[in-house]
Amino acid sequence: MVALLLLLGLVLFPPWADSGTLIRPDVLGQMFSPHVLAALGLALVLRQGSIDLSVWVAFALGAATAARILQAGCHPLGVLAGVVGVGLILGLVHTLAVVVMRLPGWGVTLITATIGVSVVAAMTAGQVVTLTMEQLDRWPRAGQPILTTGTFCMVALLALAPLSLRSHLARKPGPGGKLAAALTASAVLSCLGGLCWLLKSGRTCMPGHLVGDLRVPAAAVLAGAAAIRAPGRSLFVCALVPLPMLAATIW
Numbered sequence: 001m002v003a004l005l006l007l008l009g010l011v012l013f014p015p016w017a018d019s020g021t022l023i024r025p026d027v028l029g030q031m032f033s034p035h036v037l038a039a040l041g042l043a044l045v046l047r048q049g050s051i052d053l054s055v056w057v058a059f060a061l062g063a064a065t066a067a068r069i070l071q072a073g074c075h076p077l078g079v080l081a082g083v084v085g086v087g088l089i090l091g092l093v094h095t096l097a098v099v100v101m102r103l104p105g106w107g108v109t110l111i112t113a114t115i116g117v118s119v120v121a122a123m124t125a126g127q128v129v130t131l132t133m134e135q136l137d138r139w140p141r142a143g144q145p146i147l148t149t150g151t152f153c154m155v156a157l158l159a160l161a162p163l164s165l166r167s168h169l170a171r172k173p174g175p176g177g178k179l180a181a182a183l184t185a186s187a188v189l190s191c192l193g194g195l196c197w198l199l200k201s202g203r204t205c206m207p208g209h210l211v212g213d214l215r216v217p218a219a220a221v222l223a224g225a226a227a228i229r230a231p232g233r234s235l236f237v238c239a240l241v242p243l244p245m246l247a248a249t250i251w
Contacts, residue, residue, distance in 0.1 A: 001224035005243050008222075012250040030249040031242035032149045034200060035059070037193035039216045039241050040156055041186030043225035047234050048179040050098065050105035055190045056212035057116035058090055060205040062194025064123040067204050070135045079139065079195070087191035090116075091184030099180045113210050121207045130203040145200035152192050153242070156185070160235050218248040 038055040045052040062083045069079045090112065097108040136142045163181075198204060205212070220226075222244030223237050 001222070001227065001240065005222065005240070005247060008247045008251075009243075012247060016250045027246065028146055031246045032146050032153065033245065033249070034145070034149055034193045034196035035213050035216050036149065036219065036242055036245045037152055037156075037196065038186075038190040039219040039223075039245060040153065040238050041182075041189035042216055043220040043223055043237055043241055044182040044234060045105070045179075045186045046220055046225035047228075047237060048182045050179060050183070052094070052109045052183065052186045052190075053106055053210075054090070054094075054109040054113035054116060055186060055216060057113040057120065057210065058087065058187050058190035059194040059197065059212060060120045060207065060209075061086055061090070061116055061123075062191030063198045063204040064120050064129065064194070064207075065191070066195040066198050067129045067131060068123060070131060070138055070198075071129075073138070076139050083191045083195045084188055087188030088184065090191070091187035094183040094187065095180040098183060099176050105183075110210075117208060117210060120205075124204055124207050126207055128203050128206055131198070133202075136199065136202055139199055142199050145196055148199055149193075149196045152189070152196065156189060157235065157238060160238060163234075215245060215248040219245040222247065 038059050042052055042055050065086050066079050066083050069082045074082075093112060094105075094108055097103045098105045139148075141147055194205065219241050223240040224233075225237050228237055
């Protein structure tokens with residue numbers, strides 16, 4: 001997977017840098033775009049042999065939730081708690097349906113995504129919600145979206161490190177617990193991606209879409225989420241995700 005990414009980089013990066021479309025290619029900005037968080041979550045679910053088709057709707061739901069809370073004048077911790085709370089609720093629904101009731105992950109997440117589209121439309125009145133600079137400035141360092149996204153990525157990797165190490169040493173997989181954790185993490189990370197999108201663009205996502213940016217599955221697959229099956233490799237796969245996100249963006 002690393003060799004494939006290096007090959008793609010060698011082929012794609014030089015013409016992108018010389019294309020003239022960007023005076024200075026924003027490498028870090030593309031590697032740590034808000035969608036990388038949704039790709040991290042999807043990669044974790046793919047590692048467990050399932051799929052989460054609700055990552056795009058969870059992304060939009062996180063952006064809409066953050067916008068409404070910021071408009072209400074709440075503290076940034078309240079915004080963060082609200083977005084994470086929405087992700088936890090969505091992850092709990094997926095866990096109960098997929099892990100406990102043993103329903104197919106693609107079907108469950110497709111149903112919740114369909115319902116989520118209506119929820120987002122209701123929260124935004126079917127329109128893109130744009131925030132003022134005063135509202136955005138309530139979030140610390142709102143003008144540095146790369147820092148916010150990178151911080152969330154780092155926290156996710158730090159939380160994953162001990163779990164990945166324990167799985168690698170024990171080699172006693174608990175598929176139910178791992179899938180539940182992956183589904184929950186996918187929902188939370190996707191919602192946090194929506195928050196980062198709001199802070200970066202100052203507006204919510206366009207409501208009414210089940211599927212969004214296709215770089216999300218591309219980055220997850222190119223990072224080896226569907227190919228690397230050995231235990232204890234989730235940390236390695238997730239650490240690779242920003243690189244294929246850059247490659248998919250250039251492509």
